[in-house]
Each structure stands twice: as structure tokens, then as C-alpha cells.
Amino acid sequence: MPEIIFKKRQSVKQVEEATDFAPKFDANGLIPVVTTDFITGEVLMQGYMNEEALKQTIAIGEAVYYSRSRQKLWHKGKTSGFVQKVTEIRIDDDQDAVWLTVDIGDGASCHVGYRSCFYRSIPLGKIENGRNVEMKFEEKEKKFDPEKIYKGQPNPTKI
């Protein structure tokens, strides 16, 4: 693990108003991460990091997550080739959420093949009794064929 030292959390003032980096990991040792595209601003994915993943991301400047389904560090793009070059890291007020801004070029972030994992929208509006929600595809074309790229690997999506 890279030798980087997180500060101990001591007070609300320190956590919110100071420059001490004192991230808070949950009961499973994880912190949620939202990743956006450095040009378009679109949200590409939502993931998690443990302490080591966060330190490696800071050290190498490429996104390293913790995969909950595989239960190990996940240097994003090592299989697909779509590495996320980090352009900025931010932390929120109480330091329990991370925002990564990344450069993925003309690549993709989603294991299904789309550029963003958030390729479907939910219609807003007044709900009538018994209404089912029908989503809309906001991305029409996949950037790659997951059956070729992830050949033989299990799909991480859990029912």
C-alpha cells in the first residue's frame, strides 16, 4: 500500500472546514465513489473503494475500486482496456463520499457495453394507480461487445 496518511477524525469542524483529509469508511470498510467524465460531466458509474483502493488511486492517478462482487481490488480497465485516467478527486462535506473526474477518451465505463452505466432514464410525473414504470434508453449504441471483451468471465450483476 502506498505510504499515504489519512488524518484521524477528531471534530465536525476539522472534517468539514479544514484541509485535513480524513475519509470515513463504512462498517464494511468501503466509501462510495461517483465517477464523472471530465469533458461531458456525465456520470459514468458509481462504485466503492476501500482504504487501499483510495490510496492507490491517489498514487497512480488511475481509478482503482474495490469490487464487492469479486471481493478484491479492481484496477478499472485492466480487462477491457478502458482505464480511467483521474483528472480530479474530491471529497464531500462529512468525507464519506468521493467524486472522481476521469478521462476515458472515446472508451466506455459500463460492463454492458455502454459509455455510461446510467444509460436508461425513468419518466417523471404524476403516478396513476397501478402504474408500472417503463424506462427509456438514453444511449442507443454500445461502445463494445461485452461477449468479446469479457469472454468466459461471470457477469458481475446480481439479481
Place this chain on the structure above:
Amino acid sequence: MPEIIFKKRQSVKQVEEATDFAPKFDANGLIPVVTTDFITGEVLMQGYMNEEALKQTIAIGEAVYYSRSRQKLWHKGKTSGFVQKVTEIRIDDDQDAVWLTVDIGDGASCHVGYRSCFYRSIPLGKIENGRNVEMKFEEKEKKFDPEKIYKGQPNPTKI
């Protein structure tokens, strides 16, 4: 609770490739939510919704979260006045994360007083032994004074 029906999760193909809205809530009944500004694209906050919060958000078109610290539904802006008008809702590939795009006008999203909760950045780069991380303020001025707006209320940040 508004009468809106989520689909039962039945297969990976249904969850990833179809228009069925079948969100997955975690062991605590929550789904993580990232909220971005509809004009600037900046990440304003990261929060959580339970089933009812998600249904209300779809129904009324304003962000309703679930507050983990207060353990109840949280119609954002009811105290501060900074309501989040939802312009789009998206869901990710395996439907266990929500992306809200919102209009907050010239308001703020952060209880500390800044526009975005992510007002500090972490420097990237090679880590030297024993290096502490010193963060940088990316927002210089608060949009409001939290001591006036939230007078007498406990700060939600936990150490």
C-alpha cells in the same frame, strides 16, 4: 406512498437490457443516489433513498432522500428553502444506483453552506513516505450561513 410499481428482478438480461424498472435496495433498504446540477454537471451531493423516497421523487419531481442520521424521509430543501427540482432520473446497469439531475437555481446543496458538498479536492501524484494529504478548497465562498438557516438543529455530520 404513491402507487407506483417496481418490477420484480428476474434475470440479468431483464435488469440490464430491458426497460423494466427493477431497482435493488441494499440490506438496509437503501439505494445510493448521486445528484448533479442540470447546467454545470457538477456533483452536488451523494445521498440515499429508500423505496418510498424513490417513489415520491418520481411522483412529485423534487428530490426526496432518506436521511440515515435522522432515520426518516428527507424532502431536501424543506428547511433551507433549497429544493431540488428534478430534471432527469437515471438508473445504472444493475439498477443499484440512481443518478438525479436537478435544478437548484442559484441555491446550494450542502449543509455547510457551499453550493456542492464536494467543495474540496485531493492532490494527485506520487506519494512520498509519510506524506499527509492537504486538501484544497475549490469553492471559496459559502452560499449561505448555516448557523442562521439551521439555527438550533444538530449538525448531521458524524465523526
